[in-house]
Protein backbone atom coordinates (compact mmCIF):
# COMPACT_ATOMS: atom_id res chain seq x y z
CA UNK A 470 0.00 0.00 0.00
CA UNK A 471 3.07 2.22 -0.03
CA UNK A 472 2.81 5.40 -2.07
CA UNK A 473 5.43 7.72 -3.47
CA UNK A 474 4.60 10.40 -0.89
CA UNK A 475 7.75 11.49 0.92
CA UNK A 476 6.12 11.09 4.32
CA UNK A 477 5.11 7.50 3.58
CA UNK A 478 7.55 5.56 5.73
CA UNK A 479 6.46 2.12 4.64
CA UNK A 480 8.94 -0.40 3.36
CA UNK A 481 9.33 -0.49 -0.43
CA UNK A 482 8.58 -4.16 -0.81
CA UNK A 483 8.81 -4.10 -4.61
CA UNK A 484 12.31 -2.73 -4.46
CA UNK A 485 13.40 -5.10 -1.70
CA UNK A 486 12.12 -8.18 -3.49
CA UNK A 487 13.13 -7.20 -7.01
CA UNK A 488 16.39 -9.19 -6.91
CA UNK A 489 14.40 -12.43 -6.64
CA UNK A 490 13.68 -13.49 -10.18
CA UNK A 491 11.59 -16.54 -9.36
CA UNK A 492 9.54 -17.32 -6.27
CA UNK A 493 8.85 -20.96 -5.40
CA UNK A 494 5.50 -19.94 -3.96
CA UNK A 495 3.50 -16.73 -3.84
CA UNK A 496 0.42 -16.86 -1.66
CA UNK A 497 -2.31 -14.25 -1.50
CA UNK A 498 -4.25 -14.58 1.73
CA UNK A 499 -7.46 -13.11 0.32
CA UNK A 500 -8.71 -10.65 -2.27
CA UNK A 501 -8.56 -7.38 -0.32
CA UNK A 502 -6.49 -4.64 -1.92
CA UNK A 503 -4.11 -4.32 1.05
CA UNK A 504 -3.04 -7.92 0.42
CA UNK A 505 -2.47 -7.73 -3.35
CA UNK A 506 -1.51 -4.12 -4.03
CA UNK A 507 1.32 -3.75 -6.51
CA UNK A 508 1.30 -7.43 -7.53
CA UNK A 509 0.24 -6.65 -11.09
CA UNK A 510 3.23 -4.33 -11.57
CA UNK A 511 5.71 -6.74 -10.09
CA UNK A 512 4.96 -10.29 -11.17
CA UNK A 513 5.23 -11.98 -14.53
CA UNK A 514 1.71 -13.17 -15.29
CA UNK A 515 1.08 -15.91 -17.78
CA UNK A 516 -2.43 -14.96 -18.80
CA UNK A 517 -1.71 -11.67 -20.56
CA UNK A 518 1.19 -10.29 -22.62
CA UNK A 519 1.13 -6.91 -20.90
CA UNK A 520 2.43 -8.47 -17.65
CA UNK A 521 5.38 -10.27 -19.26
CA UNK A 522 8.29 -7.84 -19.43
CA UNK A 523 11.77 -9.15 -18.56
CA UNK A 524 12.11 -7.21 -15.32
CA UNK A 525 9.18 -9.03 -13.71
CA UNK A 526 9.57 -11.83 -11.16
CA UNK A 527 8.16 -15.26 -11.93
CA UNK A 528 5.87 -17.31 -9.71
CA UNK A 529 6.43 -21.06 -9.78
CA UNK A 530 3.33 -21.80 -7.75
CA UNK A 531 0.49 -19.40 -7.02
CA UNK A 532 -1.58 -20.14 -3.90
CA UNK A 533 -5.05 -18.60 -3.57
CA UNK A 534 -8.34 -19.64 -2.02
CA UNK A 535 -11.31 -20.91 -4.00
CA UNK A 536 -13.15 -17.82 -2.77
CA UNK A 537 -10.52 -15.60 -4.40
CA UNK A 538 -10.68 -17.60 -7.63
CA UNK A 539 -14.46 -17.32 -7.75
CA UNK A 540 -14.76 -13.73 -6.56
CA UNK A 541 -16.91 -11.70 -8.96
CA UNK A 542 -17.03 -8.62 -6.78
CA UNK A 543 -13.66 -7.16 -7.79
CA UNK A 544 -13.03 -3.73 -9.20
CA UNK A 545 -11.88 -3.66 -12.81
CA UNK A 546 -8.12 -3.19 -13.23
CA UNK A 547 -7.58 -3.86 -9.53
CA UNK A 548 -4.62 -6.00 -8.56
CA UNK A 549 -7.05 -8.47 -7.02
CA UNK A 550 -8.88 -8.95 -10.30
CA UNK A 551 -5.65 -9.37 -12.23
CA UNK A 552 -4.37 -12.01 -9.78
CA UNK A 553 -7.74 -13.73 -9.92
CA UNK A 554 -7.48 -13.90 -13.73
CA UNK A 555 -3.99 -15.36 -13.45
CA UNK A 556 -5.24 -17.99 -10.98
CA UNK A 557 -8.07 -18.94 -13.35
CA UNK A 558 -5.67 -19.21 -16.28
CA UNK A 559 -3.32 -21.45 -14.31
CA UNK A 560 -6.12 -23.65 -13.06
CA UNK A 561 -7.43 -24.11 -16.61
CA UNK A 562 -3.94 -25.18 -17.62
CA UNK A 563 -3.67 -27.35 -14.49
CA UNK A 564 -0.23 -26.01 -13.71
CA UNK A 565 1.59 -23.73 -11.24
CA UNK A 566 -1.32 -23.29 -8.88
CA UNK A 567 -2.90 -24.52 -5.67
CA UNK A 568 -6.45 -23.69 -4.74
CA UNK A 569 -7.49 -23.74 -1.07
CA UNK A 570 -10.90 -25.32 -0.27
CA UNK A 571 -13.44 -26.93 -2.59
CA UNK A 572 -16.89 -25.42 -2.16
CA UNK A 573 -19.70 -26.63 -4.42
CA UNK A 574 -19.50 -23.33 -6.26
CA UNK A 575 -16.00 -24.30 -7.40
CA UNK A 576 -17.38 -27.45 -8.98
CA UNK A 577 -20.09 -25.42 -10.72
CA UNK A 578 -17.51 -23.01 -12.07
CA UNK A 579 -15.29 -25.88 -13.33
CA UNK A 580 -18.29 -27.34 -15.11
CA UNK A 581 -19.01 -23.99 -16.76
CA UNK A 582 -15.40 -23.82 -17.89
CA UNK A 583 -15.57 -27.41 -19.10
CA UNK A 584 -12.74 -28.44 -16.81
CA UNK A 585 -12.90 -31.97 -15.50
CA UNK A 586 -12.62 -31.94 -11.68
CA UNK A 587 -10.50 -35.10 -11.76
CA UNK A 588 -7.90 -33.35 -13.94
CA UNK A 589 -7.29 -30.62 -11.38
CA UNK A 590 -8.22 -32.20 -8.06
CA UNK A 591 -4.52 -32.72 -7.17
CA UNK A 592 -4.24 -28.91 -7.16
CA UNK A 593 -6.93 -28.49 -4.51
CA UNK A 594 -5.85 -28.25 -0.87
CA UNK A 595 -8.29 -28.92 1.96
CA UNK A 596 -8.16 -27.74 5.55
CA UNK A 597 -6.28 -30.32 7.60
CA UNK A 598 -3.80 -31.21 4.86
CA UNK A 599 -0.05 -30.79 4.83
CA UNK A 600 1.72 -29.28 1.82
CA UNK A 601 5.39 -29.93 1.25
CA UNK A 602 7.50 -28.48 -1.52
CA UNK A 603 9.46 -30.79 -3.70
CA UNK A 604 13.15 -30.59 -2.86
CA UNK A 605 12.44 -28.95 0.52
CA UNK A 606 10.56 -31.76 2.27
CA UNK A 607 13.08 -31.90 5.13
CA UNK A 608 13.02 -28.17 5.68
CA UNK A 609 9.52 -26.81 5.48
CA UNK A 610 5.93 -28.00 5.94
CA UNK A 611 2.66 -26.14 5.60
CA UNK A 612 -0.27 -27.36 7.66
CA UNK A 613 -3.44 -25.84 6.23
CA UNK A 614 -6.06 -24.79 8.81
CA UNK A 615 -8.41 -22.69 6.68
CA UNK A 616 -10.36 -21.73 4.65
CA UNK A 617 -13.07 -24.30 5.17
CA UNK A 618 -15.15 -25.16 2.15
CA UNK A 619 -18.36 -23.99 3.91
CA UNK A 620 -16.87 -20.56 4.49
CA UNK A 621 -15.93 -20.26 0.82
CA UNK A 622 -19.48 -20.00 -0.57
CA UNK A 623 -21.60 -16.89 -0.63
CA UNK A 624 -18.81 -14.95 0.99
CA UNK A 625 -20.11 -11.87 2.82
CA UNK A 626 -16.76 -10.62 3.98
CA UNK A 627 -13.61 -11.32 1.95
CA UNK A 628 -11.65 -11.68 5.20
CA UNK A 629 -13.58 -14.78 6.26
CA UNK A 630 -11.97 -17.23 3.82
CA UNK A 631 -8.41 -15.98 4.47
CA UNK A 632 -5.81 -18.71 4.19
CA UNK A 633 -4.63 -19.78 7.64
CA UNK A 634 -1.66 -22.10 7.97
CA UNK A 635 1.09 -23.19 10.26
CA UNK A 636 4.48 -23.02 8.58
CA UNK A 637 6.91 -25.43 10.20
CA UNK A 638 10.63 -24.89 9.61
CA UNK A 639 12.84 -27.85 10.40
CA UNK A 640 16.49 -27.39 11.41
CA UNK A 641 18.11 -30.61 12.67
CA UNK A 642 16.00 -31.48 15.70
CA UNK A 643 14.65 -27.98 16.06
CA UNK A 644 11.18 -26.99 14.86
CA UNK A 645 10.09 -23.40 14.49
CA UNK A 646 6.41 -22.77 13.89
CA UNK A 647 4.83 -19.71 12.35
CA UNK A 648 1.08 -19.20 12.31
CA UNK A 649 -0.07 -17.21 9.31
CA UNK A 650 -3.59 -15.87 9.73
CA UNK A 651 -4.33 -13.27 7.04
CA UNK A 652 -7.33 -11.22 8.10
CA UNK A 653 -9.22 -14.17 9.55
CA UNK A 654 -11.88 -13.38 12.18
CA UNK A 655 -12.11 -14.96 15.64
CA UNK A 656 -15.09 -17.11 14.54
CA UNK A 657 -12.87 -18.99 12.07
CA UNK A 658 -10.06 -19.24 14.65
CA UNK A 659 -12.60 -20.76 17.06
CA UNK A 660 -13.46 -23.36 14.47
CA UNK A 661 -9.80 -24.09 13.72
CA UNK A 662 -9.07 -24.71 17.41
CA UNK A 663 -12.13 -26.92 17.76
CA UNK A 664 -11.24 -29.03 14.69
CA UNK A 665 -7.58 -29.35 15.61
CA UNK A 666 -8.48 -30.51 19.12
CA UNK A 667 -11.00 -33.02 17.75
CA UNK A 668 -8.44 -34.40 15.30
CA UNK A 669 -5.59 -34.51 17.82
CA UNK A 670 -3.70 -31.89 15.81
CA UNK A 671 -3.01 -29.51 18.70
CA UNK A 672 0.71 -29.44 17.84
CA UNK A 673 -0.22 -27.80 14.54
CA UNK A 674 -1.29 -24.73 16.48
CA UNK A 675 1.86 -24.14 18.50
CA UNK A 676 3.70 -21.02 17.46
CA UNK A 677 6.99 -19.20 17.74
CA UNK A 678 5.63 -16.38 15.60
CA UNK A 679 1.97 -15.46 15.60
CA UNK A 680 1.02 -13.30 12.67
CA UNK A 681 -1.68 -11.33 14.46
CA UNK A 682 -4.84 -11.42 12.33
CA UNK A 683 -6.31 -8.43 10.54
CA UNK A 684 -3.75 -5.74 11.36
CA UNK A 685 -4.35 -6.05 15.11
CA UNK A 686 -8.07 -5.51 14.83
CA UNK A 687 -10.28 -6.66 17.70
CA UNK A 688 -12.01 -8.96 15.17
CA UNK A 689 -9.24 -11.53 15.69
CA UNK A 690 -10.19 -11.86 19.36
CA UNK A 691 -13.93 -11.64 19.95
CA UNK A 692 -16.97 -9.42 19.44
CA UNK A 693 -16.39 -6.01 20.90
CA UNK A 694 -18.72 -5.07 23.70
CA UNK A 695 -19.59 -1.40 24.19
CA UNK A 696 -18.45 -1.40 27.79
CA UNK A 697 -14.99 -2.75 26.96
CA UNK A 698 -12.75 0.17 26.26
CA UNK A 699 -9.43 -0.86 27.78
CA UNK A 700 -9.17 -4.58 27.29
CA UNK A 701 -11.23 -7.42 25.84
CA UNK A 702 -11.81 -11.04 26.75
CA UNK A 703 -10.86 -13.26 23.80
CA UNK A 704 -13.10 -16.23 23.09
CA UNK A 705 -12.11 -19.35 25.01
CA UNK A 706 -10.62 -20.91 21.90
CA UNK A 707 -8.62 -17.81 21.01
CA UNK A 708 -7.33 -17.73 24.60
CA UNK A 709 -6.23 -21.33 24.16
CA UNK A 710 -4.56 -20.46 20.85
CA UNK A 711 -2.63 -17.61 22.50
CA UNK A 712 -1.44 -20.06 25.16
CA UNK A 713 0.19 -22.19 22.47
CA UNK A 714 3.12 -19.75 22.32
CA UNK A 715 6.50 -21.42 22.66
CA UNK A 716 9.19 -19.94 24.92
CA UNK A 717 10.24 -16.41 23.88
CA UNK A 718 7.74 -16.33 21.03
CA UNK A 719 6.80 -13.23 19.01
CA UNK A 720 3.48 -11.78 17.95
CA UNK A 721 3.74 -9.60 14.87
CA UNK A 722 1.03 -7.17 13.81
CA UNK A 723 1.20 -5.73 10.32
CA UNK A 724 -0.07 -2.23 10.99
CA UNK A 725 0.65 1.43 11.57
CA UNK A 726 1.71 2.78 14.95
CA UNK A 727 -1.00 1.86 17.41
CA UNK A 728 -2.77 4.66 19.23
CA UNK A 729 -6.15 5.21 20.90
CA UNK A 730 -7.43 6.51 17.53
CA UNK A 731 -6.25 3.94 14.96
CA UNK A 732 -8.82 1.47 13.66
CA UNK A 733 -7.46 -1.05 12.94
CA UNK A 734 -5.04 -1.45 14.67
CA UNK A 735 -7.02 -1.27 17.89
CA UNK A 736 -5.06 -0.48 21.02
CA UNK A 737 -7.58 -2.51 22.97
CA UNK A 738 -6.56 -5.54 20.88
CA UNK A 739 -2.86 -4.91 21.50
CA UNK A 740 -3.44 -4.76 25.26
CA UNK A 741 -5.46 -7.95 25.04
CA UNK A 742 -2.74 -9.81 23.14
CA UNK A 743 -0.20 -8.72 25.71
CA UNK A 744 -2.38 -9.71 28.64
CA UNK A 745 -3.37 -13.13 27.31
CA UNK A 746 0.11 -14.31 26.39
CA UNK A 747 2.94 -15.31 28.72
CA UNK A 748 5.36 -12.62 29.86
CA UNK A 749 8.19 -13.91 27.66
CA UNK A 750 6.13 -13.38 24.48
CA UNK A 751 6.94 -10.12 22.67
CA UNK A 752 4.50 -7.93 20.75
CA UNK A 753 5.84 -6.25 17.61
CA UNK A 754 4.07 -3.99 15.14
CA UNK A 755 5.63 -3.40 11.74
CA UNK A 756 5.42 0.41 11.73
CA UNK A 757 6.52 0.60 15.38
CA UNK A 758 9.69 -1.36 14.70
CA UNK A 759 12.18 1.50 14.62
CA UNK A 760 15.80 1.81 15.41
CA UNK A 761 15.32 5.21 16.96
CA UNK A 762 12.37 7.35 17.88
CA UNK A 763 12.59 9.48 14.75
CA UNK A 764 13.91 6.93 12.31
CA UNK A 765 11.97 5.08 9.64
CA UNK A 766 10.49 1.74 10.61
CA UNK A 767 12.81 -1.15 9.77
CA UNK A 768 11.69 -4.54 8.51
CA UNK A 769 11.28 -7.11 11.27
CA UNK A 770 13.85 -9.81 10.52
CA UNK A 771 14.19 -13.12 12.34
CA UNK A 772 16.99 -15.64 12.15
CA UNK A 773 15.67 -19.17 12.36
CA UNK A 774 18.18 -21.99 12.70
CA UNK A 775 18.95 -25.03 14.86
CA UNK A 776 19.02 -22.78 17.92
CA UNK A 777 15.43 -21.74 17.28
CA UNK A 778 14.33 -18.22 16.55
CA UNK A 779 15.99 -14.88 17.22
CA UNK A 780 14.93 -11.35 16.37
CA UNK A 781 17.77 -9.65 14.48
CA UNK A 782 19.31 -6.54 15.95
CA UNK A 783 18.86 -3.40 13.93
CA UNK A 784 21.70 -3.13 11.51
CA UNK A 785 23.37 0.13 12.40
CA UNK A 786 25.58 2.06 10.08
CA UNK A 787 27.93 3.15 12.84
CA UNK A 788 28.19 -0.35 14.27
CA UNK A 789 26.96 0.80 17.61
CA UNK A 790 24.91 -1.44 19.83
CA UNK A 791 21.26 -0.49 19.80
CA UNK A 792 19.57 -0.61 23.18
CA UNK A 793 16.15 0.14 24.51
CA UNK A 794 15.45 2.90 27.00
CA UNK A 795 13.90 1.21 30.03
CA UNK A 796 11.55 4.12 30.57
CA UNK A 797 9.75 4.58 27.25
CA UNK A 798 11.25 1.65 25.35
CA UNK A 799 12.74 3.91 22.70
CA UNK A 800 15.80 2.68 20.86
CA UNK A 801 19.09 4.50 21.20
CA UNK A 802 22.69 3.92 20.13
CA UNK A 803 24.97 2.90 22.94
CA UNK A 804 27.95 5.00 21.95
CA UNK A 805 29.77 4.91 25.30
CA UNK A 806 33.45 3.96 25.26
CA UNK A 807 35.53 2.81 28.21
CA UNK A 808 39.11 3.85 28.86
CA UNK A 809 40.01 0.32 29.98
CA UNK A 810 39.13 -0.93 26.47
CA UNK A 811 41.63 1.55 25.01
CA UNK A 812 44.60 1.58 27.40
CA UNK A 813 45.84 -0.35 30.39
CA UNK A 814 44.78 1.64 33.47
CA UNK A 815 47.16 2.18 36.43
CA UNK A 816 46.33 4.89 38.95
CA UNK A 817 49.86 6.24 39.40
CA UNK A 818 49.12 9.97 39.75
CA UNK A 819 46.46 12.28 41.10
CA UNK A 820 44.30 14.35 38.78
CA UNK A 821 41.74 17.01 39.75
CA UNK A 822 39.39 18.57 37.22
CA UNK A 823 37.00 21.47 37.73
CA UNK A 824 34.67 23.49 35.55
CA UNK A 825 34.01 27.20 35.18
CA UNK A 826 30.31 27.90 34.64
CA UNK A 827 29.25 31.09 32.89
CA UNK A 828 26.09 32.62 31.56
CA UNK A 829 25.37 36.11 30.29
CA UNK A 830 24.42 38.45 33.09
CA UNK A 831 25.65 36.13 35.85
CA UNK A 832 28.88 35.92 37.71
CA UNK A 833 31.06 32.97 36.77
CA UNK A 834 31.41 30.23 39.35
CA UNK A 835 33.18 26.89 39.74
CA UNK A 836 31.24 23.68 39.49
CA UNK A 837 33.04 21.93 42.40
CA UNK A 838 31.89 24.71 44.79
CA UNK A 839 28.41 24.69 43.32
CA UNK A 840 28.01 20.91 43.73
CA UNK A 841 28.47 21.24 47.49
CA UNK A 842 25.16 23.15 47.53
CA UNK A 843 23.51 20.08 45.90
CA UNK A 844 21.77 22.30 43.38
CA UNK A 845 21.05 21.83 39.68
CA UNK A 846 22.53 23.88 36.93
CA UNK A 847 20.15 25.80 34.71
CA UNK A 848 20.15 25.02 31.05
CA UNK A 849 21.95 27.17 28.48
CA UNK A 850 25.18 27.85 30.28
CA UNK A 851 28.69 27.48 28.96
CA UNK A 852 30.91 25.05 30.74
CA UNK A 853 34.70 25.16 30.65
CA UNK A 854 36.15 21.94 32.03
CA UNK A 855 39.81 22.11 32.89
CA UNK A 856 42.64 20.36 34.70
CA UNK A 857 43.01 22.07 38.05
CA UNK A 858 45.98 20.05 39.22
CA UNK A 859 47.90 16.82 38.62
CA UNK A 860 50.95 15.11 40.05
CA UNK A 861 51.66 13.55 36.65
CA UNK A 862 54.84 14.98 35.08
CA UNK A 863 54.57 16.17 31.47
CA UNK A 864 54.44 15.04 28.76
CA UNK A 865 51.12 13.21 28.62
CA UNK A 866 48.08 12.97 26.35
CA UNK A 867 44.71 14.20 27.59
CA UNK A 868 41.42 12.46 26.78
CA UNK A 869 37.88 13.62 27.62
CA UNK A 870 34.58 11.79 27.87
CA UNK A 871 31.18 13.47 28.16
CA UNK A 872 28.38 11.09 29.02
CA UNK A 873 24.69 12.01 29.19
CA UNK A 874 22.79 9.70 31.52
CA UNK A 875 19.11 8.87 31.97
CA UNK A 876 16.04 8.36 29.87
CA UNK A 877 15.94 11.86 28.38
CA UNK A 878 19.38 11.29 26.85
CA UNK A 879 18.38 7.82 25.71
CA UNK A 880 15.19 8.98 24.05
CA UNK A 881 17.07 11.76 22.31
CA UNK A 882 19.55 9.07 21.19
CA UNK A 883 22.31 11.22 22.62
CA UNK A 884 24.02 9.42 25.46
CA UNK A 885 27.44 10.31 23.96
CA UNK A 886 30.29 8.86 26.05
CA UNK A 887 32.92 8.63 23.29
CA UNK A 888 36.48 9.13 24.55
CA UNK A 889 38.28 11.77 22.50
CA UNK A 890 41.75 13.31 22.67
CA UNK A 891 41.81 16.96 23.78
CA UNK A 892 43.59 19.71 25.61
CA UNK A 893 43.80 20.99 29.19
CA UNK A 894 40.46 22.76 28.61
CA UNK A 895 37.29 21.20 27.22
CA UNK A 896 34.26 23.39 26.47
CA UNK A 897 30.60 22.29 26.53
CA UNK A 898 27.23 24.00 26.84
CA UNK A 899 24.47 22.71 29.06
CA UNK A 900 21.96 21.33 26.72
CA UNK A 901 19.21 19.24 28.20
CA UNK A 902 17.80 18.24 31.50
CA UNK A 903 19.24 15.26 33.33
CA UNK A 904 22.39 13.80 34.75
CA UNK A 905 25.67 14.15 32.91
CA UNK A 906 29.24 13.41 33.82
CA UNK A 907 32.59 14.35 32.39
CA UNK A 908 35.76 12.32 32.79
CA UNK A 909 39.34 13.26 32.03
CA UNK A 910 42.18 10.79 31.52
CA UNK A 911 45.95 11.29 31.32
CA UNK A 912 47.78 8.81 29.13
CA UNK A 913 51.55 8.46 29.39
CA UNK A 914 53.58 5.94 27.38
CA UNK A 915 50.41 4.17 26.31
CA UNK A 916 49.10 3.71 29.86
CA UNK A 917 46.23 5.61 31.49
CA UNK A 918 48.01 6.87 34.63
CA UNK A 919 45.45 9.29 36.11
CA UNK A 920 41.74 9.97 35.86
CA UNK A 921 39.04 12.15 37.42
CA UNK A 922 35.33 12.62 37.05
CA UNK A 923 32.90 15.45 37.71
CA UNK A 924 29.10 15.24 37.78
CA UNK A 925 27.06 17.80 35.88
CA UNK A 926 23.44 17.84 37.07
CA UNK A 927 21.27 19.98 34.82
CA UNK A 928 17.80 20.98 35.95
CA UNK A 929 14.72 21.39 33.80
CA UNK A 930 14.70 25.20 33.76
Ligand SMILES: [Zn+2]
Nearest residue numbers: 501503504652
Ligand atom coordinates in the same frame (compact mmCIF):
# COMPACT_ATOMS: atom_id res chain seq x y z
ZN1 LIG B 1 -5.91 -6.70 5.41
